[in-house]
Amino acid sequence: MLQDCLNYIQGNGSDIALRIADHMKISLIALFAAILIGVAGGYAASVSRRGEKWIMNLFQILRVIPSLAILVLLIPVMGVGMKPAVTALSILAIPPILTNTCVGFMEVPPFMLESAKGIGMTEWELLLHVRFPLALPLILAGIRSALVEVIASATLAAKIGAGGLGEIIFTGLGLNRTDLLLIGSILVGMLSLGSLGIFSLIRRILMPYKYRRAV
Amino acid sequence: MGSMWRKMTATALAFAVAGTFSVTAAAGEKGTIRVGSKDFTENEIVAELYALALEDAGYKVERIMDISSSVIHTAIINDEIDLYPEYTGTGLISILKMDPLTDAQEVYETVKEVYAKQFDLVWLAYAQANDGQGLFISRKASDEYGITTISQLQENASKLRFASQGEFDEREDGLPGLEKVYGPFEWASSKVYDNGLKYQVVESDEADVSPAYTTEGRLSETDKFILLEDDRHVWPPYNLAPVVRGDVYKENPEIGEILKKVNETLDTAAITALNAKVDVDKEEYEDVAEEYWESISE
Numbered sequence: 001m002l003q004d005c006l007n008y009i010q011g012n013g014s015d016i017a018l019r020i021a022d023h024m025k026i027s028l029i030a031l032f033a034a035i036l037i038g039v040a041g042g043y044a045a046s047v048s049r050r051g052e053k054w055i056m057n058l059f060q061i062l063r064v065i066p067s068l069a070i071l072v073l074l075i076p077v078m079g080v081g082m083k084p085a086v087t088a089l090s091i092l093a094i095p096p097i098l099t100n101t102c103v104g105f106m107e108v109p110p111f112m113l114e115s116a117k118g119i120g121m122t123e124w125e126l127l128l129h130v131r132f133p134l135a136l137p138l139i140l141a142g143i144r145s146a147l148v149e150v151i152a153s154a155t156l157a158a159k160i161g162a163g164g165l166g167e168i169i170f171t172g173l174g175l176n177r178t179d180l181l182l183i184g185s186i187l188v189g190m191l192s193l194g195s196l197g198i199f200s201l202i203r204r205i206l207m208p209y210k211y212r213r214a215v
Numbered sequence: 216m217g218s219m220w221r222k223m224t225a226t227a228l229a230f231a232v233a234g235t236f237s238v239t240a241a242a243g244e245k246g247t248i249r250v251g252s253k254d255f256t257e258n259e260i261v262a263e264l265y266a267l268a269l270e271d272a273g274y275k276v277e278r279i280m281d282i283s284s285s286v287i288h289t290a291i292i293n294d295e296i297d298l299y300p301e302y303t304g305t306g307l308i309s310i311l312k313m314d315p316l317t318d319a320q321e322v323y324e325t326v327k328e329v330y331a332k333q334f335d336l337v338w339l340a341y342a343q344a345n346d347g348q349g350l351f352i353s354r355k356a357s358d359e360y361g362i363t364t365i366s367q368l369q370e371n372a373s374k375l376r377f378a379s380q381g382e383f384d385e386r387e388d389g390l391p392g393l394e395k396v397y398g399p400f401e402w403a404s405s406k407v408y409d410n411g412l413k414y415q416v417v418e419s420d421e422a423d424v425s426p427a428y429t430t431e432g433r434l435s436e437t438d439k440f441i442l443l444e445d446d447r448h449v450w451p452p453y454n455l456a457p458v459v460r461g462d463v464y465k466e467n468p469e470i471g472e473i474l475k476k477v478n479e480t481l482d483t484a485a486i487t488a489l490n491a492k493v494d495v496d497k498e499e500y501e502d503v504a505e506e507y508w509e510s511i512s513e
Contacts, residue, residue, distance in 0.1 A: 072412075075412070075415065079419060079421060080408065080412070080416055080419075080421050081406075081421070158381070158407050159408065159409040159412075160408060160409065160412065161378065161406040161407060161408045161412075161416065161421065161422075163406065163407070166407075167381055167407040168381075170380075170381045170382075170407065170409075171381030171382050171384070171385055171407070174380060174381055174382030175382045175385055175386060177385075180385075
């Protein structure tokens with residue numbers, strides 16, 4: 001079995017590299033789109049009560065549709081390839097970011113806002129220097145869980161010609177070849193773990209105060 | 216537990232039926248024949264056609280449709296069905312695990328001989344219809360580059376976009392097998408899609424070429440899709456033929472003639488058209504079979 005895996009990796013090195021690159025490209029584009037929409041939407045939701053219900057419900061309902069179904073439903077509209085894959089993955093990734101952002105902003109203690117106003121901060125400064133930094137840990141936690149979900153689900157992109165590691169996994173399923181299934185899924189797992197590692201580095205850079213105590 | 220009980224009852228019933236059947240056969244009446252089918256459209260239509268032909272000839276028919284392809288051989292050996300439509304290539308490669316042959320007659324003779332010896336099963340006369348591996352191309356690309364055979368496809372591969380299902384690129388009877396005979400296929404691009412999307416992908420001009428099975432209903436839309444000819448015969452033939460239990464055939468040798476009436480009308484185009492009625496026009500396979508049977512039995 002191990003020998004089969006090694007043979008395949010040796011014979012198809014450049015193919016595998018290409019699939020990893022495709023996989024990460026789809027995942028990261030989807031994640032960035034989800035961060036933009038999720039953070040903006042989450043902030044909007046935290047500001048207005050009515051908006052909150054509306055935005056949250058919309059994305060929760062979208063999230064309930066299985067990604068595979070979204071992919072196929074999008075084909076008449078967007079065709080096949082990257083676009084529908086990225087859209088479906090973004091829909092998957094938005095809810096955790098959105099919810100966490102909204103909660104993050106709402107849980108900023110009122111006394112801090114009052115003190116900030118007391119020292120004469122403008123609304124804009126308030127957002128940039130008080131609200132956002134205080135909401136950041138929760139926002140990042142939301143992005144973190146979205147990241148893992150997106151990388152795992154990007155496998156499905158291979159169903160509609162968008163490439164990625166799903167190609168190896170689905171080929172393995174079709175041929176009943178365990179070596180391909182192992183290679184595909186282990187690589188997806190490694191990508192997840194690797195991205196999580198890089199993500200914690202980014203978090204340390206963004207929130208140095210959180211880690212300073214330990215030093 | 217429930218299903219096991221059902222199976223036991225079915226077997227008991229089958230014995231009872233077989234019992235009555237040999238008695239009544241002696242009295243000059245015809246008994247019950249259990250016709251089975253695999254779990255996909257084409258096989259169900261053909262099995263239904265066999266059933267109708269047998270009923271018209273005076274037999275009672277018990278239909279046991281939709282048996283998983285991987286267990287139907289075991290079902291006929293275990294005396295749970297009497298006959299079902301099988302493909303010569305499947306018999307040779309999947310059941311007997313022999314090396315592929317490419318001549319239709321040779322494949323048929325081989326499975327006929329080995330089945331009789333090994334399983335006491337009889338292969339009746341086969342139909343021209345061939346449900347094998349194939350490649351199709353969009354009408355547009357076919358017209359533009361003048362491609363109707365796989366040799367011509369190989370020469371023009373660098374201008375064409377290939378839509379694979381992944382496994383075709385790896386399977387021994389897929390691309391690797393083709394390349395051994397036709398030479399390398401250097402596609403302009405090659406992407407993997409879900410098998411169910413291939414016609415959609417080619418129709419919407421996202422790709423030009425894709426693998427298919429040669430009797431799939433949508434191939435009847437020849438204004439959109441052209442099935443390429445395997446001009447150097449890489450793929451083994453998968454001709455349709457009824458496989459019958461040896462004891463049943465011995466007692467009712469006229470089954471051969473009855474089913475031949477169905478089989479000799481079934482070529483690849485006829486089967487493809489029947490599949491299209493079910494898979495594309497969404498008719499019921501029983502209705503499609505009945506309509507066809509009426510058209511050929513007159």
